[in-house]
Amino acid sequence: MMLLWTGFIALILLLLALDLGIFHRAAHVVTVKEALKWSVVWVTVGLSFSIPIYFAYENHWLDLGTTVDAIDHTVNDGRAAAGKYLTGYIVEQSLSVDNLFVIAMIFSGFAVPAIYQHRLLFWGIIGALAMRGAMIGIGAQLVSRFHWILFLFGAFLIVTSVKMLATKSAHAVPSNGAIIRIARRFFPVTDRYHGNHFLVRAGSANSKEGTPGIAVPFEDAAVARAKTGAWMLTPLAIALLTIETTDLIFAVDSIPAIFAITADPFLVFSSNIFAILGLRSLFFVLAGMLDKFRYLKYSLAAILFLVGAKMFVADWVKSIVGDQFNLYLLIVIFAILAIGVFASFHADRRDHRSKPR
Numbered sequence: 034m035m036l037l038w039t040g041f042i043a044l045i046l047l048l049l050a051l052d053l054g055i056f057h058r059a060a061h062v063v064t065v066k067e068a069l070k071w072s073v074v075w076v077t078v079g080l081s082f083s084i085p086i087y088f089a090y091e092n093h094w095l096d097l098g099t100t101v102d103a104i105d106h107t108v109n110d111g112r113a114a115a116g117k118y119l120t121g122y123i124v125e126q127s128l129s130v131d132n133l134f135v136i137a138m139i140f141s142g143f144a145v146p147a148i149y150q151h152r153l154l155f156w157g158i159i160g161a162l163a164m165r166g167a168m169i170g171i172g173a174q175l176v177s178r179f180h181w182i183l184f185l186f187g188a189f190l191i192v193t194s195v196k197m198l199a200t201k202s203a204h205a206v207p208s209n210g211a212i213i214r215i216a217r218r219f220f221p222v223t224d225r226y227h228g229n230h231f232l233v234r235a236g237s238a239n240s241k242e243g244t245p246g247i248a249v250p251f252e253d254a255a256v257a258r259a260k261t262g263a264w265m266l267t268p269l270a271i272a273l274l275t276i277e278t279t280d281l282i283f284a285v286d287s288i289p290a291i292f293a294i295t296a297d298p299f300l301v302f303s304s305n306i307f308a309i310l311g312l313r314s315l316f317f318v319l320a321g322m323l324d325k326f327r328y329l330k331y332s333l334a335a336i337l338f339l340v341g342a343k344m345f346v347a348d349w350v351k352s353i354v355g356d357q358f359n360l361y362l363l364i365v366i367f368a369i370l371a372i373g374v375f376a377s378f379h380a381d382r383r384d385h386r387s388k389p390r
Contacts, residue, residue, distance in 0.1 A: 068317030075311030090114035103296035121304030186289035187344025194337035231270035293340040332373025
């Protein structure tokens, strides 16, 4: 089993190294055409991973498919594992779209130059992988030892879905001021960007020049008190801390959502990771039209409610529909997401036609 996890993590690190070290080595503004191409690549990779999932669980490679899944009390064969992986991937990908709205607000609030946005998201993904890996590991241990915690996850998802419908924003963006105050307790903070650097030395040439950052400047007194040669955080570092904090908030929703589908740690982790990997390119594809997805929130709320309710009635529903339960769940989730997107674009087109010319 250790070989499985080591090999998968090595694969992810290789993909990230190729992305940043070769294809995006030089900082540049990501065009919609480039982002669309990479979105297709990442989605293809994510969906295609269901193929090795199928064969690995069907043939019990590295002991996969030999333990009982705590969610439906069955042993996952190739077909069941692939179906759960795809369902989890689509759920996590759809919930990640909601995260894009917050990322756009963070970029705007910190006035992050477009040329540095891809690199910032890259390091944000690295932090998200580590945090979610730890949370999934803890969640898997809790589920295996305390089965009743699944019902708490289900109730939490249902409450979250209702709350999402009742509020204008599904998640609050962490306060820039709060992040800055916490960061200043440990480091002085400069109010200017210095290339793609997260840290600069006080008193050095490049610490005196740079691109103005956030509209509300940091307290220059903190920089003035910094000794020559001391490290200072740049606005890019503060934006990164805000993105990581935001992802932690979103993970509180997404981790229970995937555990509502399967408790198999590898299926949970792999579907979550591949959904996150495509988040950067997807952001640049949708950045200019995020405001057009006005009904997406309702689709996401419906998906959260569905997977939350599944925790309570899965055995009863499965006794009615049979072993194809997870396939039907995948189809329903995809349909809910498609309805939200279609309704949003239809409403936007209707508003565009009704505008006076």
